[in-house]
Amino acid sequence: MLDNDSDSDIKFHMSDLGVTTHSRQDKVTIYVNGLAVPASSGGNVHAALQAAGFQILRRAGLEPRGIFCGMGVCYDCLITVNGRPGQRACMTPVHDQMEIQLDVD
Ligand code: FES
Numbered sequence: 001m002l003d004n005d006s007d008s009d010i011k012f013h014m015s016d017l018g019v020t021t022h023s024r025q026d027k028v029t030i031y032v033n034g035l036a037v038p039a040s041s042g043g044n045v046h047a048a049l050q051a052a053g054f055q056i057l058r059r060a061g062l063e064p065r066g067i068f069c070g071m072g073v074c075y076d077c078l079i080t081v082n083g084r085p086g087q088r089a090c091m092t093p094v095h096d097q098m099e100i101q102l103d104v105d
Pocket of ligand 1: 066067068069070071072073074075076077088089090091
């Protein structure tokens, strides 16, 4: 919970804003194009891929695409998650044993 300055009449809590918090203490394993990659539950797939060194997530024609906005707006980070194509890496939470398919060579 977060309170504003006690001198202010405005008080709010993170839950009032729809903001959730995550614990990033649980180490899990995700699979990226069949390769086991360590990740933290509570984080997003984008962070796990970046930490593992995956910069290019797919190609549009010959142009490489990766993370651009990082907040779900640009759709440059589309990947396949557990067989479901068109998922945004920056908006997808990490789950243990999830399978990520990147459309790269
Ligand atoms: S990086 Fe823009 S939607 Fe994911």
